[in-house]
Amino acid sequence: MHNELLSPVEMAEADRLAIAEGPLDGYGLMKRAGEAVAAVVLARYPTATRVHVLCGPGNNGGDGFVVARLLQESGVDVALWVSGEPRADSDAALASTECRLARQPLSAFAAEPGSLVVDALYGAGLSKPLSGDAARAVRIVTALGLPVVAIDLPSGVSGESGAILGSAFRAATTVTFARKKPGHLLLPGREQCGEIVLADIGIGDGVIAHIAPRTFENGPAHWLPAFPVPAVDAHKYKRxxxxxxxxxxxxxxxxxxxxxxxxxxxxxxxxxxxxxxxxxxxxxxxxxxxxxxxxxxxxxxxxxxxxxxxxxxxxxxxxxxxxxxxxxxxxxxxxxxxxxxxxxxxxxxxxxxxxxxxxxxxxxxxxxxxxxxxxxxxxxxxxxxxxxxxxxxxxxxxxxxxxxxxxxxxxxxxxxxxxxxxxxxxxxxxxxxxxxxxxxxxxxxxxxxxxxxxxxxxxxxxxxxxxxxxxxxxxxxxxxxxxxxxxxxxxxxxxxxxxxxxxxxx
Known part of the structure; x- marks a missing residue:
């Protein structure tokens, strides 16, 4: 069990170190992340009539472009909604280019009962309250009671603190990568995540060890080696x-x-x-x-x-x-x-x-x-x-x-x-x-x-x-x-x- 928790800053450093170490580059990691999310959608929601993929302008949105492309290639009816353009020459821009689906502005987002939403807007790195078109999307999805698959962390939840920044999606499933973040466990964010799926995208244990995280998810894996076990010759005061x-x-x-x-x-x-x-x-x-x-x-x-x-x-x-x-x-x-x-x-x-x-x-x-x-x-x-x-x-x-x-x-x-x-x-x-x-x-x-x-x-x-x-x-x-x-x-x-x-x- 991987019980280390990475802050958003530490996660960014893990990405950087993994890319430097190879063999995957940044876009390679992004494709692995998108593949993991698409696999969850196909396995958990095979009867969804339509999947709405909401993409932000950063790497979380880049993951979403990969998901949208893979789902469409698998025969799923996909609607792609975009908030802002990825930075030129970024990994997210590459993912956007490879995804040839027609896209619509997030400002026009609309959904129907029976559909599924993939939240690829902001993930764990959000540092300011969710507002504008993103907040409107949260209201629409909440009102319709649609299931949400969140990439990394439901948009609107702080990966650092678990705080709700303005408003946030309430996910049925959250797919995160390499290690969980504090926001997956701290309230109220924990209640927004639903089931958490931890996906291996190629960031090795050696990279995590180099970062030397100081925060952990509490569980036996963390302290069992120090757990006291009475010796055969133990008496009460030895215990x-x-x-x-x-x-x-x-x-x-x-x-x-x-x-x-x-x-x-x-x-x-x-x-x-x-x-x-x-x-x-x-x-x-x-x-x-x-x-x-x-x-x-x-x-x-x-x-x-x-x-x-x-x-x-x-x-x-x-x-x-x-x-x-x-x-x-x-x-x-x-x-x-x-x-x-x-x-x-x-x-x-x-x-x-x-x-x-x-x-x-x-x-x-x-x-x-x-x-x-x-x-x-x-x-x-x-x-x-x-x-x-x-x-x-x-x-x-x-x-x-x-x-x-x-x-x-x-x-x-x-x-x-x-x-x-x-x-x-x-x-x-x-x-x-x-x-x-x-x-x-x-x-x-x-x-x-x-x-x-x-x-x-x-x-x-x-x-x-x-x-x-x-x-x-x-x-x-x-x-x-x-x-x-x-x-x-x-x-x-x-x-x-x-x-x-x-x-x-x-």
């Missing part, structure tokens, strides 16, 4: 120990969810760290999860010395305030190699909000030499409390916001949502594509925090652990389907984990 901070007596449920998820994800031991006034409530609900009184930083220090935990979850149901800040800073000061052995802290919910007015305290602690990894899992509101300048910047995509936040915070940032973005301080980022609406339920985020902490406890690197946790969480929710509540998720993870374990053995 890591996770501590989960509990709230007061009326707010223990979130910690229970995180703790159970950490255990299900493979942590050999899990301890709920409870304030004294919640000990009895927690004890009444915990079985395989251990319990320890933890009211102050001194109690935490004793736990670090006595039990040598590997990871922590702080925030779910904990309460907002100084106590949360004190615990977080203390953990980030538990330097690895000084006997504590703390691999990482997952900061969620109240833990994040506790730093809304003191974010620099958190960021400085996370950036200290030898500090445990910090993983933050904010939803949109929590992200805005900690990074208000990034959150309010409409020029930044969700991907760019997460990257900027990770760099500032010296942390892995899991910017949650239907298109969750996981970003690392070093610039790596992954966009998750297997989310499901069933996960929009109270407590779901507490489970995610526990999964990530459980993987951290087993020694999985922080970025990979966060990516794996997000994917496993979403996959479990997707498979469970309607009726899902947070309590279902830890058990729903089991078949997903089993399949991952089996994959590591192949």
């Amino acid at each position: 890591g120990h996770t501590g989960v901070f509990s709230g007061g007596p009326s707010a223990t449920g979130a910690a229970h969810l995180s703790a159970l998820a950490a255990a299900r994800s493979g942590a050999g031991a899990v301890t709920v760290l409870s304030p004294a006034n919640a000990m009895q409530v927690n004890a009444a609900h915990l079985t395989s999860i251990m319990l320890r009184k933890t009211d102050a930083v001194a109690d935490l220090a004793a736990f670090l010395t006595d039990r040598r935990p590997s990871s922590f979850v702080l925030g779910p149901g904990f309460g907002v305030g100084e106590r949360a800040r004190d615990f977080a800073v203390a953990l980030l000061g538990a330097r690895q190699g000084q006997g504590a052995g703390v691999e990482g802290l997952v900061l969620d919910a109240d833990g994040i909000t506790s730093f809304r007015d003191e974010s620099e305290t958190l960021f400085q602690a996370a950036g200290g030499a030898g500090a445990p990894a910090l993983v933050m899992t904010p939803h949109e509101g929590e992200f805005g409390r900690l990074f208000p300048d990034f959150a309010d910047d409409e020029a930044l995509s969700k991907l760019a916001k997460a990257r900027a936040a990770a760099a500032r915070a010296h942390a892995i940032v899991v910017y949650k949502g239907a298109d969750t973005v996981i970003a690392a301080p070093d610039g790596r980022a992954a966009i998750n594509g297997n989310g499901a609406p069933w996960l929009a339920t109270a407590g779901s985020g507490d489970v995610l925090a526990g999964i990530i902490a459980g993987l951290l406890a087993q020694g999985m690197p922080a970025f990979e652990a966060a990516c794996a946790g997000v994917w496993i969480h979403a996959e479990a929710g997707s498979r469970f389907g309607p009726g899902l509540i947070a309590e279902d998720l830890p058990l729903a993870m089991v078949p997903v984990l089993r399949e991952l374990m089996e994959s590591t053995a192949e």
Whole structure:
């Protein structure tokens, strides 16, 4: 699986490098692209009474000219609509010359029920709102409910951000080349793409490796080599120990969810760290999860010395305030190699909000030499409390916001949502594509925090652990389907984990 994502700029560089490397020139790549799209149209829409091909003035339009020619040669009734002329001596101009179909101006575009539209207007490189004749074409196609096959990306969708620029086609199928773009996965663009077909047009893996993309589609191919598999001689403490901070007596449920998820994800031991006034409530609900009184930083220090935990979850149901800040800073000061052995802290919910007015305290602690990894899992509101300048910047995509936040915070940032973005301080980022609406339920985020902490406890690197946790969480929710509540998720993870374990053995 090719899980790298290319920005429009990186895709243009991939084209340039592939042409320089040969054997295909630019027009050769364009013909390959058109052949791939034409094959999809013929295979998926054999009963279309007519195919309308809409061509823009750039390379996307050049692909469209190839498609129109091939479909006409295959006996399809093709209508060709053109917006502007390709630049002289360009590959698109060559494609236009070879396509001898009669063409009509896009300004006169009209279609009929039962027909199909091939969108070859702008693709991923569009940087300004769709307007004029193109916007009118979108309105006509939408009103008629015609199926659309988009080349590269539906025109009107930003390949960089997934934003809708003015208006956009809603494709039934999108055919893209070499690698997907961020706009294929980021909302709202993802909903405009329909089924995405990734076509090989001759841009080799070596070209992609030379570009060295830093953005990925999240999935097992990206992190499975680092996924923890218990050794034959493993005992519970070899599999890591996770501590989960509990709230007061009326707010223990979130910690229970995180703790159970950490255990299900493979942590050999899990301890709920409870304030004294919640000990009895927690004890009444915990079985395989251990319990320890933890009211102050001194109690935490004793736990670090006595039990040598590997990871922590702080925030779910904990309460907002100084106590949360004190615990977080203390953990980030538990330097690895000084006997504590703390691999990482997952900061969620109240833990994040506790730093809304003191974010620099958190960021400085996370950036200290030898500090445990910090993983933050904010939803949109929590992200805005900690990074208000990034959150309010409409020029930044969700991907760019997460990257900027990770760099500032010296942390892995899991910017949650239907298109969750996981970003690392070093610039790596992954966009998750297997989310499901069933996960929009109270407590779901507490489970995610526990999964990530459980993987951290087993020694999985922080970025990979966060990516794996997000994917496993979403996959479990997707498979469970309607009726899902947070309590279902830890058990729903089991078949997903089993399949991952089996994959590591192949």
